[in-house]
Amino acid sequence: MTTFDDPPALPRGFACASRNVGLKPEARDLTLIASEVDCAAAAVFTRNQFPGAPIVLGREVIRSGVLRAIVVNSKVSNVATGDEGLARARRMAAAAARELGTEPDRVLVSSTGVIGVPLPIEKIEAGIAGMAVEMQADPLVAALGIMTTDTHPKAFSTRVGAATITWIGKGAGMIEPNMATMLVYILTDARLAASSLDAMLRRAVDVSLNMLSVDTDTSTSDTCAILASGRAGDVDEAAFEQALVAGSIRMAETIARDGEGATHLIRVRVRGAKNRAEARTVAKSIVNSPLVKTMVAGADPNVGRLLMAIGKCFDAAIVPARTDAWINGHQVVRGGARASFEDSTVRAALGEEVVQVDVALGVGEADATAFGCDLTQGYVEENAAYYSS
Amino acid sequence: MTTFDDPPALPRGFACASRNVGLKPEARDLTLIASEVDCAAAAVFTRNQFPGAPIVLGREVIRSGVLRAIVVNSKVSNVATGDEGLARARRMAAAAARELGTEPDRVLVSSTGVIGVPLPIEKIEAGIAGMAVEMQADPLVAALGIMTTDTHPKAFSTRVGAATITWIGKGAGMIEPNMATMLVYILTDARLAASSLDAMLRRAVDVSLNMLSVDTDTSTSDTCAILASGRAGDVDEAAFEQALVAGSIRMAETIARDGEGATHLIRVRVRGAKNRAEARTVAKSIVNSPLVKTMVAGADPNVGRLLMAIGKCFDAAIVPARTDAWINGHQVVRGGARASFEDSTVRAALGEEVVQVDVALGVGEADATAFGCDLTQGYVEENAAYYSS
Numbered sequence: 001m002t003t004f005d006d007p008p009a010l011p012r013g014f015a016c017a018s019r020n021v022g023l024k025p026e027a028r029d030l031t032l033i034a035s036e037v038d039c040a041a042a043a044v045f046t047r048n049q050f051p052g053a054p055i056v057l058g059r060e061v062i063r064s065g066v067l068r069a070i071v072v073n074s075k076v077s078n079v080a081t082g083d084e085g086l087a088r089a090r091r092m093a094a095a096a097a098r099e100l101g102t103e104p105d106r107v108l109v110s111s112t113g114v115i116g117v118p119l120p121i122e123k124i125e126a127g128i129a130g131m132a133v134e135m136q137a138d139p140l141v142a143a144l145g146i147m148t149t150d151t152h153p154k155a156f157s158t159r160v161g162a163a164t165i166t167w168i169g170k171g172a173g174m175i176e177p178n179m180a181t182m183l184v185y186i187l188t189d190a191r192l193a194a195s196s197l198d199a200m201l202r203r204a205v206d207v208s209l210n211m212l213s214v215d216t217d218t219s220t221s222d223t224c225a226i227l228a229s230g231r232a233g234d235v236d237e238a239a240f241e242q243a244l245v246a247g248s249i250r251m252a253e254t255i256a257r258d259g260e261g262a263t264h265l266i267r268v269r270v271r272g273a274k275n276r277a278e279a280r281t282v283a284k285s286i287v288n289s290p291l292v293k294t295m296v297a298g299a300d301p302n303v304g305r306l307l308m309a310i311g312k313c314f315d316a317a318i319v320p321a322r323t324d325a326w327i328n329g330h331q332v333v334r335g336g337a338r339a340s341f342e343d344s345t346v347r348a349a350l351g352e353e354v355v356q357v358d359v360a361l362g363v364g365e366a367d368a369t370a371f372g373c374d375l376t377q378g379y380v381e382e383n384a385a386y387y388s389s
Numbered sequence: 390m391t392t393f394d395d396p397p398a399l400p401r402g403f404a405c406a407s408r409n410v411g412l413k414p415e416a417r418d419l420t421l422i423a424s425e426v427d428c429a430a431a432a433v434f435t436r437n438q439f440p441g442a443p444i445v446l447g448r449e450v451i452r453s454g455v456l457r458a459i460v461v462n463s464k465v466s467n468v469a470t471g472d473e474g475l476a477r478a479r480r481m482a483a484a485a486a487r488e489l490g491t492e493p494d495r496v497l498v499s500s501t502g503v504i505g506v507p508l509p510i511e512k513i514e515a516g517i518a519g520m521a522v523e524m525q526a527d528p529l530v531a532a533l534g535i536m537t538t539d540t541h542p543k544a545f546s547t548r549v550g551a552a553t554i555t556w557i558g559k560g561a562g563m564i565e566p567n568m569a570t571m572l573v574y575i576l577t578d579a580r581l582a583a584s585s586l587d588a589m590l591r592r593a594v595d596v597s598l599n600m601l602s603v604d605t606d607t608s609t610s611d612t613c614a615i616l617a618s619g620r621a622g623d624v625d626e627a628a629f630e631q632a633l634v635a636g637s638i639r640m641a642e643t644i645a646r647d648g649e650g651a652t653h654l655i656r657v658r659v660r661g662a663k664n665r666a667e668a669r670t671v672a673k674s675i676v677n678s679p680l681v682k683t684m685v686a687g688a689d690p691n692v693g694r695l696l697m698a699i700g701k702c703f704d705a706a707i708v709p710a711r712t713d714a715w716i717n718g719h720q721v722v723r724g725g726a727r728a729s730f731e732d733s734t735v736r737a738a739l740g741e742e743v744v745q746v747d748v749a750l751g752v753g754e755a756d757a758t759a760f761g762c763d764l765t766q767g768y769v770e771e772n773a774a775y776y777s778s
Contacts, residue, residue, distance in 0.1 A: 049707040050700035050725065080696050080709075080726045115693020116727030220697050291772055298773025304504020307469050308609050311439035318438040320469075336439065337469045338505030376773075377766045383680055384687025384765075 002246035008139050008157040011164040011189035012231045013037060015135035018145025021127020023075040023113075023120060030124060031145030032131050033168065033185060034069035034100050035229045040191075041067035042198035043108065043225035044205055052079035052221040053089040053119075054109040061093075061105055065194025067227050068106035070185055071096035071128070072146045078111040078119040079220040088121040095125045099132050110183050110223050112148055112170070139168050139187075146170045146183055149382055154254050160243045163190035163232040167247050171212075171255030184209060184224040184251055190240055191230035200241045201226050208248035211280065211370045212256055213288050249371075256371040257353075261378025264296050267356045271367040274317040279361075279368035281316055285309050286357060287372035296355050297374040301346035303332040310359065322362030328352060391635035397528050397546040400553040400578035401620045402426060404524035407534025410516020412464040412502075412509055419513060420534030421520050422557070422574060423458035423489050424618045430456035431587035432497065432614035433594055441468035441610040442478040442508075443498040450482075450494055454583025456616050457495035459574055460485035460517070461535045467500040467508040468609040477510040484514045488521050499572050499612050501537055501559070528557050528576075535559045535572055538771055543643050549632045552579035552621040556636050560601075560644030573598060573613040573640055579629055580619035589630045590615050597637035600669065601645055601760045602677050638760075645760040646742075650767025653685050657746045660756040663706040668750075668757035670705055674698050675746060676761035685744050686763040690735035692721040699748065711751030717741060 013036040023029040043062045093107040143153035157166040169184040257265040268286045273279035289309035320336030328349035402425040412418040432451045482496040532542035546555040558573040646654040657675045662668035678698035709725030717738035720728045
């Protein structure tokens, strides 16, 4: 069982600063995260075929397996901005490198916000000056700086031996992962090789951020990076990976719970599937079904919708007579039919903040868990007027 | 150019009746559609792996290629009801056959409504008695009887030579076709073999109802059937198929426009795709994207969302620099970047009742068109409280 620090800590040698540089009217819109020394690093990026300029640059930069700093702006995503967008992403890396006394190819750039609008690079270059002296050993400073439609900053930390691991993330909308679909930065002072970090990060993301979906839409900007400074020395790699997975699942759940307009975290565990791919497909189908999501929002036990969402996985091995399902431990489907249950009991279960759906398919040994949220009026409200606001 | 009759007509020898038999408080909940003679017939059904009892029975009945009548109830879908559900579907067919003076295996049964609740078969058996004398030559009587959350009855007709073709349908929610995902009945007095009907129906559904999506959810009950009485004699098959396709697209658009809470029809045409499957995938991705759907609901030209929705088709051939897009004829994406356009012009275009998105991928010759609707507060409202209402 991994436990997390409250308030969260940063690993030794890391610091953060965030500011308003004029991209948003008042809120912080520029963030620096930096290490005193070069770090072994790995990253995964969105699979969207219109990646933002920062993603194109990030893929280039991460090849070395070394990072010193991360610079992030919100409000404008620098996506669909062509060669000029890529040039501005490079200028943003250079500006952060100058301010922090490192090289541009040691800086990971992220931008999040509206697609297709030129990045106001002059404001960023001017605004970044002087941030180095504001760097603090507080991850919430960075978590606050990278927020868009998030309702609260997302950062937490844990310990593995002498090392600390800290997660800093943002989410909210346009979130259906396929190689990390949000901004999540993981910092540690453990000493690990870039190749180990890369392998562990991919395994951790696979069962956490890649199983998260707010709305099935996949952002063009999303990034999950891990930086290991080595300042705390060697760690037990198995223990480190276990903590990495636990924290990444926690971040996935934190982001899902704070999905745009969301009032519930929905966790769907599918077991007894023919294979892992099918378990993931069924779990995602349930967590993404608008009729399941509105059922949770309305706390109305219209549980046939679970069968509908399972059954629309046309290519998965499904045997109706072997299919069972539970909502927060109350059996609602037995042998492919609605189980007999007290309406009021299941209604109360659907009203809990975390709604866990368990599905047993009874056709194999594979399992998977997906993370999502309910669909409310708030989602429509935020997204029908996102651009002009 | 196919033109449609207003008011709609029924082909010779067909008649309809609908009634309230006590499944709903007051609205009509039981519908009969019948021909005076046996008809050549074909049907396609939902691919959902939890098909309702009427689907199981329908697949059995349609094998003969002969139908005389259709009986439909709303409010309860008879899905996830096990062997008893199938027995009740058979009793429903038998009741309709008795009333109409035909055999149960000439009757197609459909049920639509809540999943997992026993079908009140006694109410249906009692309520159907006496309906034969109420049969009228008006398709709106049937269209009205099969409505659930539809806001208006859906029926129209056209002529091919001496023959009439009439479409009667319902839609509203849980609509992402994969072999017709709603109830649509097509009646004609043309003389056509069941095998021809079957081939033509599958081709017509493939470019119409199967390209329709309200919310990505696939119902467990959906059915599209065609009945040809032959009373008007032979027709030009090519002209018949052309009209069949045109009318089926019109029905798809009518259902999309009346999607739960919808205020706009969204029509997405993708051309220049590598192959037809990829054209369909990209068109569906756009029409299903919650961020595109809310953009239309809010009439806010956040057009980068189109690129996001195209780009999340990870396996399709996409070349950003060759990608263009238009909204109601106004170019909004040029070479993979936001085109320069007047914000107010595109805002006005998004405010029109029909919003057509054209996408040119520039990588091949294939095209496809998908039909959907915007995502509004109304959708969430209807579905968060559907069961208890």
